[in-house]
Amino acid sequence: MDGGKLYVTPHPKSTHRITLMSGSDALFPTIGILGGGQLGRMTALAAIRMGMHVRTLSPSPSGPVAPLGEAIIGDWTNEKVMKDFLEGCDVVTVESEWAPADVAERVSNGSVPVWPSATTLKLIRHKGIQKDTLQSAGIPLGDYRACITLEDAVQALSAFGGKAVAKKFEGSYDGYGNATVTSEEELKQAWKELSASDGLLMEAFVPFVRELAVIVARSPSGQTAVYPVVETEQKDHRCHAVIAPARIRTETADLARDAALAAAEAVKAVGILGVELFELSDGTILLNELAPRPHNTGHYSIEGCHASQFENHARSILDLPLGNPDLRVPVAVMINVLGHRAGPVQTDGFSDALSIDNASVHLYGKLEARPKRKMGHVTVTGDDIDTLRRRAERSADAIML
Numbered sequence: 001m002d003g004g005k006l007y008v009t010p011h012p013k014s015t016h017r018i019t020l021m022s023g024s025d026a027l028f029p030t031i032g033i034l035g036g037g038q039l040g041r042m043t044a045l046a047a048i049r050m051g052m053h054v055r056t057l058s059p060s061p062s063g064p065v066a067p068l069g070e071a072i073i074g075d076w077t078n079e080k081v082m083k084d085f086l087e088g089c090d091v092v093t094v095e096s097e098w099a100p101a102d103v104a105e106r107v108s109n110g111s112v113p114v115w116p117s118a119t120t121l122k123l124i125r126h127k128g129i130q131k132d133t134l135q136s137a138g139i140p141l142g143d144y145r146a147c148i149t150l151e152d153a154v155q156a157l158s159a160f161g162g163k164a165v166a167k168k169f170e171g172s173y174d175g176y177g178n179a180t181v182t183s184e185e186e187l188k189q190a191w192k193e194l195s196a197s198d199g200l201l202m203e204a205f206v207p208f209v210r211e212l213a214v215i216v217a218r219s220p221s222g223q224t225a226v227y228p229v230v231e232t233e234q235k236d237h238r239c240h241a242v243i244a245p246a247r248i249r250t251e252t253a254d255l256a257r258d259a260a261l262a263a264a265e266a267v268k269a270v271g272i273l274g275v276e277l278f279e280l281s282d283g284t285i286l287l288n289e290l291a292p293r294p295h296n297t298g299h300y301s302i303e304g305c306h307a308s309q310f311e312n313h314a315r316s317i318l319d320l321p322l323g324n325p326d327l328r329v330p331v332a333v334m335i336n337v338l339g340h341r342a343g344p345v346q347t348d349g350f351s352d353a354l355s356i357d358n359a360s361v362h363l364y365g366k367l368e369a370r371p372k373r374k375m376g377h378v379t380v381t382g383d384d385i386d387t388l389r390r391r392a393e394r395s396a397d398a399i400m401l
Contacts, residue, residue, distance in 0.1 A: 028052045030088060031314060032112075034076060034104065035095025036062030038364035038374070039294045042302070043093070044068040046310035057085045063345075063367040076100050082107045091115065093271055093317050097125040097292050098171075115220065115270035115317040116292045123267045124292045126169050127201045130267075134287060137266035139259050142278070142286045143204035150191050153202050157187055160204035166190040167201045178237045180205070206286060208278035212246055213297035214260035216273045217312035217322050224261060225312055225322040227305065229253045232276070232297050238372065239296045241392075242334040243385060244304055244327060252283045259287050267292070272313040274298060296336070296374070301325070303360050303379045304332030329381040333388040335396040337376035339369035345401055352398035358382060359395040375401045 028051045033040045036058030044054040044065060054069035056062075057076050065071045070088070074081040082103050086092065092104050092114045102118040123133050128146040135141055143160060146169075147153040157164050166187065168177035172194075179190040194200050211234060215227040231246040232239055246253065260275040267273070267290065274295025276288040298309035307315075307323025315322050345367060353361050356378075363376035376399065380392040 029090035029318060030055060031317070032057065032085060032089030032092040033065075033095055034092065034099035034101065036065040036071060037095055038064050038366075038376075040065050040095040041068065041364060042299075042308075042310045042362075043095075043294060043313055046308060047314040050311065050314065052314060055085070055088055057081075061367075063365040066365065077103055079103065079107050086112045091317050093293075093313070094121070095293060097121050113220070113317070117268070117270065120267050120269055120292055124290050127167055127172065127289065128169050128198075130290060131201070133266055134263060134290075137262055139262050139266065140284070140286050142206045142288075145202045146199065147202050148199040150188065150195075153187055153191060153200065154184055156202040157181060157184065160202070163205040165203045165205060166194055167203065168194045169196060169198060169201055206278045206288075207280070208286075209281050210246070210248075210279050211288070212248070212256050212277045212279050212285065213242070213295070214256050214275045214277070215295060215298040215301070215309050215325070216260045216264045216269065216275060217271070217309070217316045217325070218264045218269045218273065219316040219319045219322065220270050221319050223316075223319075223322055224264065225307075225316075225325045226257050226260060227298060227301060227309065227325040228327055229256045230297055230300065236372065238336070238338075238374075240336055241389070242297050242300050242332075243389070244300050244332045244334075247385075248279060249283055252279055252285065255283075255285045259285060263287060263290055271317050272298070272309050296377075299362070299377050300332040300334040300379050302362070303381050304329055330383045331385050331388055332379055332381045333385065333392045334377055334379045335392040336374055337363070337378060337396045337399050337401065339371055339373040339375050339401050341401075342370045343368065345369050345375070348400040349398040353378065353395040356380070356391050356395040356398075359391055361395060361399070363399070363401075369401045375399075 030053040033056045041064035056065045057072045086108050104114045105118050124130050145156040163182050166179045181187045211232045217225040228245040230244040233241040264273045272294045274291035278286045294309050301308040306328050360379045378392050378395040380388045382388050
């Protein structure tokens with residue numbers, strides 16, 4: 001079992017210091033976050049706990065960040081709106097790879113750092129470019145093809161033995177934009193739903209033993225912190241459960257960490273990078289895909305690690321010394337809480353969820369629920385994986401949003 005040993009590179013000796021925004025009387029810097037969902041919320045909570053200030057910019061009202069700092073609503077593609085937002089920030093980050101980091105970089109003209117950079121986001125948000133970048137870096141991947149036409153996709157399906165995963169090049173996440181196909185008929189339907197002007201991505205189905213994930217924090221000066229390798233379980237292409245640490249051999253954990261670090265270097269990540277991988281039957285690994293931001297597979301770190309992924313995201317984008325990513329508990333199990341119905345959020349079962357021994361319940365403050373939408377998560381820590389898994393499932397199942 002991978003014990004999640006401390007895996008941090010030293011902070012480089014330099015004359016770097018935080019420069020506070022002009023005219024500010026703040027003792028600590030202000031982090032600007034482009035986006036107002038749960039990742040922005042949890043990053044803001046971690047930053048506020050350390051004494052930092054937070055402001056967010058979202059294109060529409062968003063419940064998760066409404067109570068935290070300055071929650072600004074505006075057209076974030078408008079340069080005047082972005083300029084006004086940047087004037088109150090010492091550094092800017094993104095909640096997702098779809099946020100307009102390029103607009104922020106253009107408007108700031110170097111006066112306000114934007115991490116991750118627009119260049120990093122461009123390498124990751126298009127799954128075909130992401131795969132090519134990782135392959136060029138020598139990172140082990142499954143077979144894939146960027147298919148421009150349906151005929152290309154049909155040929156790929158045949159070459160992959162009749163089973164593949166079709167993905168939108170851009171916009172696929174949390175079960176959206178993906179389809180497992182096992183026939184030409186299924187592929188035609190997937191093509192109709194997922195393809196864009198440049199086609200779609202076809203990936204050979206990987207006969208994995210288990211799915212793994214690693215969170216990497218990386219600062220502008222190159223300091224890195226690598227979190228324990230965790231195992232993940234998916235339902236309908238969505239993350240359902242995370243178990244930390246993964247029940248794998250030390251050699252496999254080392255391969256996963258090495259691949260994650262190499263990926264962070266390949267895309268020049270700054271901040272948190274979520275790395276999803278497959279473990280094969282011989283203990284080797286294949287990298288699946290990247291997310292240039294705090295990641296669902298790292299939520300367990302709030303209760304499970306000395307410094308959560310959200311704390312280290314704030315530290316890294318400010319080029320501050322990174323916190324210890326090591327586990328501070330023997331085991332942590334996280335279960336996602338999904339919506340069961342469409343409409344305004346209700347909190348049926350909340351009391352029952354909180355009654356489960358040692359369950360930490362995180363609800364994201366979203367105003368509207370819909371089936372299978374991520375609405376929160378539950379983490380339970382302790383010693384025995386099976387016991388913790390049952391408690392986490394019971395707590396999550398009790399919440400009917």
